[in-house]
Structures are given as C-alpha cells and as structure tokens.
Amino acid sequence: MLRLITAGESHGRGLVGIIEGVPANLEISADYINRQLYRRQQGYGRGGRMKIETDKVEILSGVRHGRTLGSPISLVVWNRDFANWGEKMSADPVAAEIEKVVVARPGHADMVGKYKYAFDDVRNVIERASARETAMRVALSAIARKLLADLGIRIGGHVLSIGAVGFRDRDSLDRMLAKLMGRKNGAEEISDATDESEVRCLDEVLAEKMVQQIRRAKKLGDTLGGVVEVFVTGLPIGLGSYVEFDRKLDGQLAQALMSVQAIKGVEIGEGFRNATRFGSEVHDEILVRKKRIFRPTNRAGGLEGGVTNGQPLWVRAAMKPISTLMKPLRSIDLSSMKQVEARRERSDFCAVPAAAVVAENAVAPVLANAVLEKFGGDNIVELRDRYSKEAFFG
Numbered sequence: 001m002l003r004l005i006t007a008g009e010s011h012g013r014g015l016v017g018i019i020e021g022v023p024a025n026l027e028i029s030a031d032y033i034n035r036q037l038y039r040r041q042q043g044y045g046r047g048g049r050m051k052i053e054t055d056k057v058e059i060l061s062g063v064r065h066g067r068t069l070g071s072p073i074s075l076v077v078w079n080r081d082f083a084n085w086g087e088k089m090s091a092d093p094v095a096a097e098i099e100k101v102v103v104a105r106p107g108h109a110d111m112v113g114k115y116k117y118a119f120d121d122v123r124n125v126i127e128r129a130s131a132r133e134t135a136m137r138v139a140l141s142a143i144a145r146k147l148l149a150d151l152g153i154r155i156g157g158h159v160l161s162i163g164a165v166g167f168r169d170r171d172s173l174d175r176m177l178a179k180l181m182g183r184k185n186g187a188e189e190i191s192d193a194t195d196e197s198e199v200r201c202l203d204e205v206l207a208e209k210m211v212q213q214i215r216r217a218k219k220l221g222d223t224l225g226g227v228v229e230v231f232v233t234g235l236p237i238g239l240g241s242y243v244e245f246d247r248k249l250d251g252q253l254a255q256a257l258m259s260v261q262a263i264k265g266v267e268i269g270e271g272f273r274n275a276t277r278f279g280s281e282v283h284d285e286i287l288v289r290k291k292r293i294f295r296p297t298n299r300a301g302g303l304e305g306g307v308t309n310g311q312p313l314w315v316r317a318a319m320k321p322i323s324t325l326m327k328p329l330r331s332i333d334l335s336s337m338k339q340v341e342a343r344r345e346r347s348d349f350c351a352v353p354a355a356a357v358v359a360e361n362a363v364a365p366v367l368a369n370a371v372l373e374k375f376g377g378d379n380i381v382e383l384r385d386r387y388s389k390e391a392f393f394g
C-alpha cells in the first residue's frame with residue numbers, strides 16, 4: 001500500500017517528501033515530476049513568490065538509473081526564497097531580534113494554530129499551513145500518476161469557474177470533454193489542452209473573462225476562489241470497496257481533495273444536482289452494446305457503492321478565495337487583543353488554476369493505492385501482467 005508524507009516550511013530550506021510502497025522497476029525521472037511542478041506554478045493570479053521559485057525536484061533515494069527500487073522514494077524541492085529568510089527561518093537559535101507575527105488573517109490557520117500549539121508567533125503557523133506544501137504533494141503524487149499512466153489510466157483537470165465566471169452550458173462542455181477524452185491519451189488530453197490557457201479553462205472567451213475577473217479582484221485588493229474538475233479515464237471496474245466505510249473510494253478521494261489547502265467542497269459526478277432530481281433522472285442506466293456494458297450517462301461520476309464502475313471518474317472541488325487580502329478584513333492583535341486590520345503579506349490573488357493541477361495529482365495516490373490493493377505486485381512487470389490479465393472494463 002502507498003504511504004506518503006511531506007515536510008517543510010514555506011520559507012524554510014526546502015520541502016521534502018517520502019512515498020513508500022511503489023513497486024520496483026517503474027520508470028520515473030526528475031523531468032517527469034518537474035513537469036507537474038511546472039504546471040502547478042503557472043496560472044494567472046499567482047503572486048510574487050512564483051517569480052522567485054522554479055520548483056525542481058531532486059530524487060534522493062529509491063530510484064536508480066531511472067527506475068524505482070521498491071524502496072521508499074525520497075524527494076526534495078529546495079526553496080529559493082530561503083536565501084531571503086535565512087535568519088527568520090533558521091533551525092538554530094539566532095541572536096537577532098526577529099519580529100513576531102501577532103495579527104491573524106480571517107480564513108487562514110493563523111488564529112487556530114496559535115492557540116492549538118501555544119505559539120506567540122503566528123509565523124510558526126503560516127509556514128506549514130501554506131499551500132506551498134502542495135509542491136511536495138504534487139511531486140510525490142506524480143510518481144503515482146506515472147504508475148497509473150503505465151497501466152493506461154490517465155488523469156486530466158480543468159477550471160470550471162473562477163468567482164462568478166464559469167461554464168453555463170454543461171452540455172456543450174460535456175461534448176468538448178468527451179471529444180478530448182476520446183483521443184489517445186484519454187483524460188490527460190484535458191490537461192494538455194488546458195496547459196495552453198493561463199487560467200486552465202477550455203473555453204477561450206470564458207478564459208478571458210476569468211482573467212478580467214482576477215484583474216478586478218487584484219485591483220480591489222481582493223481574492224477569488226473557484227471550482228476545478230478532474231476526470232480519470234481507463235479505470236477498470238472494481239477499485240475500492242463498499243464492504244467497509246474506510247475502503248470506499250469516494251470517501252478516500254474526498255479526503256485527498258478536501259485536504260488540499262483552501263478546498264472547501266468536494267463533489268462526485270453530479271452529486272449536488274442529483275439531489276434536486278427524481279431517481280429516474282439521476283441513475284445511469286445499464287445497457288448492453290456489442291456484448292459490452294454500456295452506460296448512456298455518467299451522473300454518478302464513475303463510482304457506484306464507492307467502487308469504480310468502468311466509467312470515467314469525475315470529481316469536483318471548490319476552492320475558497322485565498323485569505324490574505326490586500327484590502328484587509330477586521331481581525332485582532334493576538335498579543336494585545338486589540339481590534340486591528342488583518343495582516344497583509346505577499347500572496348496569490350487567485351490560485352484556482354494551480355488547484356486544478358494539485359487536484360489532478362491528489363487523486364493519483366488514492367487510485368494507485370486502490371490498483372495495488374486489487375492487483376498487487378512487487379514490481380511493475382508483475383503488476384502490469386496481473387492487470388492485463390485480470391482488469392475488467394465491462
């Protein structure tokens with residue numbers, strides 16, 4: 001089974017991570033991982049930090065001559081910005097007086113972190129709560145993504161809306177998505193197409209409106225959230241299980257997505273819309289076409305009973321607006337308990353395009369884990385062999 005752990009502060013020396021349980025002999029390179037890191041750094045609405053960093057991974061262990069060894073794989077991404085934060089983030093005590101952060105930003109972990117860990121400096125909270133952690137999560141998850149890709153399981157995401165600007169005509173979007181997913185690389189074609197857009201939107205006109213909306217937010221000293229959508233193609237029937245609550249794949253996917261910083265809502269398929277309809281308008285009929293199972297619709301999002309049903313997996317995640325506002329909300333000075341304005345600090349105005357990349361990668365370890373659970377294998381050849389013999393697609 002796959003285990004992942006990340007460590008690292010936003011302005012510390014670097015981000016480190018370990019992924020354990022990857023079968024031996026999987027072809028993987030720093031370049032493959034770096035492509036996902038590069039994609040995560042893009043997007044209109046990012047702040048100054050992304051101009052400082054060019055996130056690149058170093059593989060410290062678990063890989064030899066481009067192939068995994070079956071041992072834990074450890075990675076590091078150095079923070080370039082650490083050069084500007086040396087004393088402030090030093091692991092050793094420093095002689096200099098370091099100014100403490102005492103004002104919390106509403107919506108951030110600042111206040112709760114201060115009380116939970118009994119800090120007198122909110123900086124200790126900011127550093128680990130930051131979405132910078134997602135750089136390492138993406139790096140580790142990229143390895144799981146590669147494992148899935150080797151089995152023909154492809155992942156792709158796009159931005160559905162930013163603020164109030166988003167797709168209205170679901171049918172035409174679905175046609176566009178179906179066309180892309182029908183191509184050679186399945187759902188990955190969605191990602192490739194959105195790589196062309198600075199807001200990861202599949203509609204150029206809408207993309208321009210999204211950019212304008214972010215520009216407006218920036219001018220107003222405000223921030224914007226949005227909704228991202230992820231699809232996965234090539235999944236067999238039977239990943240996950242209904243037999244116990246913690247083995248349900250929908251629950252595991254929701255956890256993986258919900259734990260991404262600023263994600264506040266997760267939906268599988270048309271989850272919320274389905275709740276407004278009659279059952280007869282919701283459930284995807286089971287038909288036979290050319291002796292194969294055929295589902296004319298996919299409102300369930302590729303999962304029934306917490307188990308993959310052979311349809312593309314379809315999940316959505318809602319991101320709240322980033323909580324650092326240049327036009328601050330009211331807050332308190334946590335040392336004096338005086339009413340003040342929340343603290344400003346360099347941040348993004350909108351990170352929804354980056355969240356689409358994070359969400360794509362966040363689902364990968366969950367699915368790779370489910371694949372390993374069902375098919376197993378100590379090396380990729382064994383896994384591929386079992387998979388090709390046993391995987392049932394309907």
Ligand code: EPS
Nearest residue numbers: 010047049129130131132322346347348
């Ligand atoms: C991020 C790096 C951070 C922020 C952002 C995510 O860099 P800095 O704090 O130095 O500007 O840009 O983090 C947040 C939005 C947050 O609230 O913590 C990154 O690498 O993605």
